[in-house]
Amino acid sequence: MEMTQESRRTASERRRRELLEAADRVVLRDGPEASMNAIAAEAGITKPILYRHFGDKGGLYRALAVRHTDALLAGLRAALDSPVPRRDRVEATLDTYLAAIEARPQVYRFLMHPSDEGQTGDRGFDVGRHSAPLLRRLGEELAQVIAERVDLGPAGGELARVWGHGIVGMMHAAGDWWLREQPCSRAQLVQHLADLLWGRLAAAGDRPGGPGF
Amino acid sequence: MEMTQESRRTASERRRRELLEAADRVVLRDGPEASMNAIAAEAGITKPILYRHFGDKGGLYRALAVRHTDALLAGLRAALDSPVPRRDRVEATLDTYLAAIEARPQVYRFLMHPSDEGQTGDRGFDVGRHSAPLLRRLGEELAQVIAERVDLGPAGGELARVWGHGIVGMMHAAGDWWLREQPCSRAQLVQHLADLLWGRLAAAGDRPGGPGF
DNA sequence: ACACTGCTGTTACCGCAAGTAACGTACTGC
DNA sequence: GCAGTACGTTACTTGCGGTAACAGCAGTGT
Numbered sequence: 001m002e003m004t005q006e007s008r009r010t011a012s013e014r015r016r017r018e019l020l021e022a023a024d025r026v027v028l029r030d031g032p033e034a035s036m037n038a039i040a041a042e043a044g045i046t047k048p049i050l051y052r053h054f055g056d057k058g059g060l061y062r063a064l065a066v067r068h069t070d071a072l073l074a075g076l077r078a079a080l081d082s083p084v085p086r087r088d089r090v091e092a093t094l095d096t097y098l099a100a101i102e103a104r105p106q107v108y109r110f111l112m113h114p115s116d117e118g119q120t121g122d123r124g125f126d127v128g129r130h131s132a133p134l135l136r137r138l139g140e141e142l143a144q145v146i147a148e149r150v151d152l153g154p155a156g157g158e159l160a161r162v163w164g165h166g167i168v169g170m171m172h173a174a175g176d177w178w179l180r181e182q183p184c185s186r187a188q189l190v191q192h193l194a195d196l197l198w199g200r201l202a203a204a205g206d207r208p209g210g211p212g213f
Numbered sequence: 214m215e216m217t218q219e220s221r222r223t224a225s226e227r228r229r230r231e232l233l234e235a236a237d238r239v240v241l242r243d244g245p246e247a248s249m250n251a252i253a254a255e256a257g258i259t260k261p262i263l264y265r266h267f268g269d270k271g272g273l274y275r276a277l278a279v280r281h282t283d284a285l286l287a288g289l290r291a292a293l294d295s296p297v298p299r300r301d302r303v304e305a306t307l308d309t310y311l312a313a314i315e316a317r318p319q320v321y322r323f324l325m326h327p328s329d330e331g332q333t334g335d336r337g338f339d340v341g342r343h344s345a346p347l348l349r350r351l352g353e354e355l356a357q358v359i360a361e362r363v364d365l366g367p368a369g370g371e372l373a374r375v376w377g378h379g380i381v382g383m384m385h386a387a388g389d390w391w392l393r394e395q396p397c398s399r400a401q402l403v404q405h406l407a408d409l410l411w412g413r414l415a416a417a418g419d420r421p422g423g424p425g426f
Numbered sequence: 427a428c429a430c431t432g433c434t435g436t437t438a439c440c441g442c443a444a445g446t447a448a449c450g451t452a453c454t455g456c
Numbered sequence: 457g458c459a460g461t462a463c464g465t466t467a468c469t470t471g472c473g474g475t476a477a478c479a480g481c482a483g484t485g486t
Contacts, residue, residue: 012433035472046436048475057473087415139390151418158397162387162405163414169386174379177352184371192375199412201376202300207364225462248443259465264445 016053016063019043023064024107032110036060065111069134072100073141080145090197094190098175102186105179112172135172139165167197229266229276232256236277237320245323249273278324282347285313286354293358303410307384307403314388315399321392325385348385352378380410 022043026034036057040047054060079092101108111134143164146152152159170193178189235256239247249270253260267273292305314321324347356377359365365372383406391402 015434036474037472045434047473048437049435051474052434086419135386136390139386146414149420150414151420158401159405159408161396162391162402163409165390166383166387166406166409169389170379170383172386173348173352173382174375176382177349177378178375183374188371189375192372193379195372196376196379196410197412198415199410201359201363202411205364206299207362228463249445250443258463260444261446261466262464265463270444 019045019050019053020063020067023060024067027064027110028104028106031106034110065134068107068111069137072097073137075100076138076141080142086150087194087198091190091194094171094193095186097171098178098186098189101175101179108179112176135168136165139168142168170196232258232263232266233276233280236273237280240277240323241317241319244319247323278347281320281324282350285310286350288313289351289354293355299363300407300411304403304407307406308399310384311388311391311399311402314392318392325389348381349378352381355381383409 019039023034023039026039026042030038036047036050039060040050043050050060054063075096076093079096080089082089082092084092140161141164143161146163147157147160150156150160174189174193178184178186184192232252236247236252239252239255243251249260249263252273253263256263263273267276288309289306292309293302295302295305297305353374354377356374359376360370360373363369363373387402387406391397391399397405
């Protein structure tokens with residue numbers, strides 16, 4: 001068996017990918033509370049190997065998260081960067097996000113409700129740690145796009161960051177709620193949210209016969 | 214020692230309140246990962262009593278959550294219902310929420326990142342379960358206020374619900390980010406978010422020298 | 427041939443938190 | 457006196473994250 005250091009490295013990486021795919025399958029099946037034992041079993045091995053590869057559960061989570069986050073971000077960036085009017089871009093971005101969470105709700109739940117980990121005691125692995133849990137990454141990403149493409153005057157950077165995180169949060173919360181109780185079509189939801197962003201709340205009139213007056 | 218059934222009941226309720234206050238103190242100190250043991254110790258008792266009162270950890274969480282949620286909701290309702298122009302109402306509501314999370318970040322973290330529980334295995338206690346974890350409650354509440362006070366035409370109910378959850382999500386995400394890295398004053402954040410809701414994103418012009426064109 | 431390194435993998439264990447069982451005690455109402 | 461019910465305890469089970477300690481196997485330098 002020939003095996004140079006190079007081929008070793010690639011073999012190790014392939015192993016890692018296999019483990020991640022097994023973890024993915026388990027998460028897809030069991031949701032966010034997949035245990036390390038279950039993942040190891042799915043991969044046909046035992047726990048310590050997982051720990052050698054990923055350090056701790058947070059490490060595995062992070063590795064899984066960047067995979068999915070990168071995939072999602074690629075789609076979002078495409079929608080965000082397309083050379084069409086702003087409103088169309090916003091709608092395309094919202095729709096891309098919502099389509100993604102609709103297609104894989106289990107993965108979505110795993111990414112969004114990571115249970116915060118904690119409780120590691122004290123060892124504390126110096127690995128990356130707190131690698132921007134998706135929502136923050138999305139928020140920063142969107143902030144950058146806004147700052148790049150929209151003219152917000154002086155202090156626009158700060159504004160863009162606030163808006164980036166705010167809009168991502170809006171998208172997330174509305175999507176979460178919509179995913180639970182499917183109250184309308186995806187297209188309608190996109191329209192409603194875009195309308196909100198377009199100031200329809202400010203434009204709408206007061207209701208006749210409000211309480212008290 | 215005299216003790217009628219009535220006084221027993223009230224005594225039990227007082228005990229429950231004491232336990233909740235002890236739990237509150239621990240959560241305030243240790244954050245969301247407070248253990249049942251720690252809470253019991255703080256209350257000067259041992260675990261089984263907690264379980265007799267609250268069923269499981271989720272029950273305790275729920276009891277704590279409704280306390281704080283009710284308090285927060287009272288403040289928000291006041292801001293939401295005041296008879297001033299809509300923009301002022303929106304700003305007051307945002308500010309009320311942000312002031313609350315700024316004042317008690319530990320409680321806030323406990324409410325917002327309840328670690329999803331899970332992992333109970335199978336027993337699964339038929340107690341209430343998933344009692345609208347605050348964000349959903351806020352979203353529904355806001356949706357109702359919007360539906361009541363804003364004229365959105367036909368199908369306005371659906372729109373109001375989408376907006377309710379969306380706006381709450383925006384508030385939450387922006388608040389979460391702002392709480393971490395204090396990038397600006399609370400008043401500024403309120404202004405930025407209100408501007409976003411007021412359609413300033415749609416009104417702003419494209420940036421000169423965008424990428425690619 | 428040899429030890430050495432570095433990876434793969436194992437079994438068996440630790441610590442800790444949630445949740446329970448079994449038991450004892452005080453008080454009330456009949 | 458006796459049932460009922462709340463309070464309280466100690467001691468336990470289960471399950472998960474995480475870690476030794478050990479064993480095999482490929483390739484490398486001497």
